[in-house]
Amino acid sequence: MSNASEAAIPEPIARKLDAEFGSWPGVLADWAAANPDGDMLIDETKRLGWGEGWALVERIAAALQRDGLVRGQAVAILGTSGVDYALVYLAAIRAGGCAAPLTTSAAPKQLAAMMADSGAAHLFVERAKWAELQESGVDLPSLSVVMLDEGKGDLPALGDWMAEEGAIAEPVSPHVGDPFNIIYSSGTTGAPKGIVHAHLMRWRQAAGGFKSIYGTESRTLCSTPLYSNTTLAVFLPTLLWGGCAYIMGKFDAARWGEIAEAERITHTMLVPVQYQRLMAQPGFDDHDLSSLQYKFCTSAPFSADLKAGVLRRMPGALTEIYGLTEGGVVCMLHAHKFPDKLHTVGQPLPNHQLIVIDEEGNRLGAGEKGEMVGRSPTMMSGYRNRPDATSAMEWRDEAGELWLRTGDIGVIDEDGFVQIVGRAKDMIISGGFNIYPADLEDALMAVDEVADAAVVGMPSEKWGETPVGFVTLKSGSERDGAAIRDQVNAGLGKTQRLSEVLVLNELPRSHIGKVLKTELRAMIPERAG
Structure with a gap:
């Protein structure tokens, strides 16, 4: 424009x-x-x-x-x-x-x-x-x-x-x-x-x-x-x-x-x-x-529905920026140009590289989920006085080139657009199966009465971990968490099902809008079965 x-x-x-x-x-x-x-x-x-x-x-x-x-x-x-x-x-x-x-x-x-x-x-x-x-x-x-x-x-x-x-x-x-x-x-x-x-x-x-x-x-x-x-x-x-x-x-x-x-x-x-x-x-x-x-928008998950609403109701270009304060790869989605890609965070900028790797560091192909690592001309000098943390952030490829770990689980589609599935540290391993909270959050948000949602893993003697959902409701709704849980679980596979859904007045968020999942976990340490 x-x-x-x-x-x-x-x-x-x-x-x-x-x-x-x-x-x-x-x-x-x-x-x-x-x-x-x-x-x-x-x-x-x-x-x-x-x-x-x-x-x-x-x-x-x-x-x-x-x-x-x-x-x-x-x-x-x-x-x-x-x-x-x-x-x-x-x-x-x-x-x-x-x-x-x-x-x-x-x-x-x-x-x-x-x-x-x-x-x-x-x-x-x-x-x-x-x-x-x-x-x-x-x-x-x-x-x-x-x-x-x-x-x-x-x-x-x-x-x-x-x-x-x-x-x-x-x-x-x-x-x-x-x-x-x-x-x-x-x-x-x-x-x-x-x-x-x-x-x-x-x-x-x-x-x-x-x-x-x-x-x-x-x-x-x-x-x-x-x-x-x-x-x-x-x-x-x-x-x-x-x-x-x-x-x-x-x-x-x-x-x-x-x-x-x-x-x-x-x-x-x-x-x-x-x-x-x-x-x-x-x-x-x-x-x-x-x-x-x-x-512009950055720092927290930006749903496709919300992007579409912004495009309808606010003039001017809408660009979502995905990246880390540490630098490395930056992706941009020009939502006004790619209305069919609103579920993604766009593509890496020129001279920015992004790949997806598995737990052993092997590169994965298009459509495969794994941890994203990136490199670019804009990378941090390091964490001040923390060489250990700096080293933990770094990943080197076969040629010894330096990349930065994003900590995010993602998938790159055939067109090079990147979809974020969740944080690696937030991934839930239940009964040996990997569960991505973003998938369950999408399922909760599909419920008409739900205004906002987050899912965390809680300890479980039977499964190791089990997913627990937290939701806020739209004005006027009086549905309880159990009813929402049952509705969502009916459309999920057995390994993904939520053990509990709790209704809150609002989700705890940081100053830049990220859901504070550590606070959610602290709310119910004794309730996950």
């Missing part, structure tokens, strides 16, 4: 973006000089143009250097996403360090572990999160603390701490292997792992991967947190191509529609549950969303 954001890019900037590698801070500074009055960053309380916004980035970067930040050192950020959060993120990179956004949903003990692991000397934190850390009593590493929202006692506010007006940081030319950011895993099962992305990886993703998708007229609505790679996948290329990012501190379906209409939003990234909530919002179809050009 045509891209209305393809306004003329100044030739010097265009040449830089066409290069194999370049300086993120250098290009952003060029945009500030070329378009100082154009919108750069917006949230519910602030609106900064490129000139003003980049001047603040320089002042924060200069203060980091003043405080002794060394090349490649992390800068920890903890709080609600917004303009100030984004400025600190960009300033860390401008100063020659790397951004380490921390997961706000993590427990204080996990946050302390992330800070220590990152090696950060600075923590930029909002007042509420700092109070939570203090009240928890956890031991924090020695850090210079700067408050994102307002000062507290002897802890300075960002505006008071940054360098004087007009200050400019010392120039730093990034190297290809310099760390750009550290993204920490959700940490739902122990200590989070720090995924290190290098400058080259981020350059290839945003400069090469999104050419012709973003431009100076792009206006991206970011509605997931900036500590998530889901958000960074649209936030970073928007800015590298001279556009504007509107940052929602917390997703609200009603407010999203108002912002998208008022700000003439052209690009957005939403996770599946957000698409669901938007389209269930009364009056959603009354919003003028005609400016939308590109809608």
Whole structure:
């Protein structure tokens, strides 16, 4: 489709973006000089143009250097996403360090572990999160603390701490292997792992991967947190191509529609549950969303029915992105172009490779289920301070070439489209048979009264494991779990049958919409037979 954001890019900037590698801070500074009055960053309380916004980035970067930040050192950020959060993120990179956004949903003990692991000397934190850390009593590493929202006692506010007006940081030319950011895993099962992305990886993703998708007229609505790679996948290329990012501190379906209409939003990234909530919002179809050009989705299973609904009710292209924060293979499904492939996550991008292997590492053919491994020009540098975890993620082929394990079970069809069957760690082995939760979840979702569903394996003395379903019901339904179980089991093979179905008000989800199956398992450890 045509891209209305393809306004003329100044030739010097265009040449830089066409290069194999370049300086993120250098290009952003060029945009500030070329378009100082154009919108750069917006949230519910602030609106900064490129000139003003980049001047603040320089002042924060200069203060980091003043405080002794060394090349490649992390800068920890903890709080609600917004303009100030984004400025600190960009300033860390401008100063020659790397951004380490921390997961706000993590427990204080996990946050302390992330800070220590990152090696950060600075923590930029909002007042509420700092109070939570203090009240928890956890031991924090020695850090210079700067408050994102307002000062507290002897802890300075960002505006008071940054360098004087007009200050400019010392120039730093990034190297290809310099760390750009550290993204920490959700940490739902122990200590989070720090995924290190290098400058080259981020350059290839945003400069090469999104050419012709973003431009100076792009206006991206970011509605997931900036500590998530889901958000960074649209936030970073928007800015590298001279556009504007509107940052929602917390997703609200009603407010999203108002912002998208008022700000003439052209690009957005939403996770599946957000698409669901938007389209269930009364009056959603009354919003003028005609400016939308590109809608993206990633991070959680995106059902074919939901994709079809988005295509019917929201303008613009719809692209599902499948990939890992660690990098490796990226698949894209341009749903508006392939309506007969909505059950898939699309095909690998050019220069990205994906194969399916069995438990012995043998390659499988089209139509065969197995673990997916991938390789590409965009792969993580590794897990910070975790060579063991990095090695466990890697797989090498017959020629010794490095691939990354996805942890997902999938199948590639004759046309090269990839269908995800489930997570390898979630696969249920019952009576010696492999059961894929996705198959049972599809069966549960086919029940008219079911609004959402998840299946986990629970211990069973008789079978080793047995599948248990969790569902939420559509408004007005009063069916019980046993009736739903019996209906679904009637259409399943004997080895697949659900031992139980439990009805919940809602499924527990992470900040990016993934069902937290560890929490589901913890609900009924004693009930599976």
